[in-house]
Amino acid sequence: MAGVKSQDDRSYEMGLHTEQLAGRTQQIFFRPEEEERFLYPWAPDVDYNRRTEIDADTMTSTEVNAKLRALMNEGYGSIVVRNPRGKHSLGVGILNRLNLIFEGSLGYFAVGLIDGPNVRIHGRVGWSCGENMMAGTILIEKNAGSTFGAAMRGGDLVCRGSVGSRTGIDMKGGTIIVGGDTGAFSGFMMQRGRMVVCGNAGKNLGDSMYDGTIYVGGEIRDLGVDAVPAELTDLDRAWLTRKLTQYELLPTRGVDHFTKIVAGKQLWNYDNLEPTEKKLIL
């Protein structure tokens, strides 16, 4: 392949300056005018010390969500939902700070479309938990279904157990931490953010990822198109140790055995690739 330019050479020629992009993934830019807007102006003022409980046993999803909103408007900052019984779409669309605790398992789209609350789920969740979340934390004590954290943009999404396939698909920021294994096509078309899998990863890990980082503690069945291993740096180790300690998932042998996967950047501008490299994009 002598004479064939590397992707980096080409991106320099095009003025893309990839070195400036490295590390930008995790940077958060605060603009002065946004700095004071940590809460939406219309968001209810809640007090974390005011705690209440709901028994969702005989309620529909709509009733539970309406009740959550009503309680937030009354100023309750800590809400426990008992007997969620696997209902779909519970706790979605909360754009406010809140401590939300589910004493049981949730169905599809559990606490999706959220911006701010801290959620703890003492049970399992179905598909697309935490999809499109922008900020806050979600901690799941047991296993989660597929498309865990789909298209999420920020916040921490943690599952102590194993998750299904397509974890972190279209991920645009934030952190996903999986205590167990993850299925096929995890990190598919990942754009930014970090994903940590303490167990094994299924096939096509990180397929077509644009950017972002995936850390895997166990075996990787195979890597997807344009996902490449990278060297684990001291910064990575420090970050992994801090994050995994925070959620009590740090393995006893430390974090040195983690494999780091990043984008090979071959798909960034494929129209400029040499014809022989085209097989990538089929």
Place this chain on the structure above:
Amino acid sequence: MKEPYEYPFDPPSEDSVAMRDGAVEGRVAGSPDAYDAGESARWSPKAIADVHAMAQLGRYQLRGYNTFNRRMPGFDDLVFVPATMTRLPLEGYRESCETGTVLGDRPGLVSEPLRLDIPIYVASMSFGALSANAKAALGYGASKVGSMTCTGEGGMLEDEREASTTLVYQMTPSRYMLDLEHLRMADAIELAVGQGAKPGTGGVLLGMKVSERVARMRSLPVGVDQRSTVRHPDFLGADDLQVKIEELREATGYRVPVFLKMGATRPRYDVAIAAKAGADVIVLDGAEGGTGASPEILLDHTGIPTVSAIRAAREALDECGMSGEVSLVASGGIRSGTDAAKCLALGADAVMIGTAALMALGCNAPRHLKDYEALGTSPGRCHHCHTGLCPVGVTTQEPHLEARLDVPGAAERVARFLTAMTMEITLLAKACGKSSVHNLEVEDLRALSLEASAFTGVRLAGIDRPFTW
């Protein structure tokens, strides 16, 4: 043994047989002009050029605009048959004709349905594909005439929210910049599962258009060729979609309607499934629909024509008893009020215009001819949206090109164009004796070709029966 025949004169010379006496030098006698014109049925100059291009590039070709496939039956194959003896026409220049349109009117599920003054709105085109000026101008123009716009793939622009009194927030499979505050500010949510120009394929935005602002909004590195996913990340089939729509209703408090946009492929089944899954408004985009960038083969060889899709969709809604409850919006290749009126007559509740609205902004206008030349094209045939070098500032992210689009002037042109389209629709409706544009019906149409009749079920002109087998 039969004796070979012999002429009673000397055998002719080859020159004499070939009529070389006085013939054009180098041309074989009697060769038809078709040879010179390259009129091979299989190997037209275009087919040969395509092979050469593929042989050089090693990939499919990309372009913007819409289909170049001439064999699709379209709006021009249908005519209106106005009121004569069987019906009474309304005074076309005087009497009023209702144009108000309500979308997503479902008590219990949607507390704030969309109320538009006209049955036309501006289609979802992303900031990224379009310049910010173009998005703002479309918004102001639509607002002036009581219409609405839709955000498209790249997230909501603040200019756009300010410009559009009614704005649909689109959630595409890629979910670029899905901001929950924007979701709350939207007047409707649209789940896009496909588009007419390239059904079954995700969006394309080439690196030239992924400027710093676009990249920041879409969480992408600057200058990458963005190829969006086509499958939604959080649902796969119709049963998941049903739960997803419920989730969106929960998240927005059952306030706004949920649109579902799809490319026209199997509308009879797709529309029935979408209606059953809970969509309030189904947007059906025919194969003539435009796009900012797409593999050329998908533009020319995928999807079915708008006229045929609308009929199938309306019949599907009738069959499952959802007509009147679920609204149907048609789009794809609508150029004028007559096209829009034909869509309404075929069964659409409203129509959506994309390319036509861009034309109103100034797309393909004869200005800055040198820039058209540099792209290898000329006004009237430019289809270089994918390059991001739009000479009139509509589909570009280059600041100096974008500045060529004057927002107030462009907004006024959009407003006037939408007004003119609405007048065309009401003129036709009144000629057909309708006091509301929504009363236009299939019976008001006749087909001028067998194909159009067979595809749409519209009666053939003259014989007054639909063409069937």
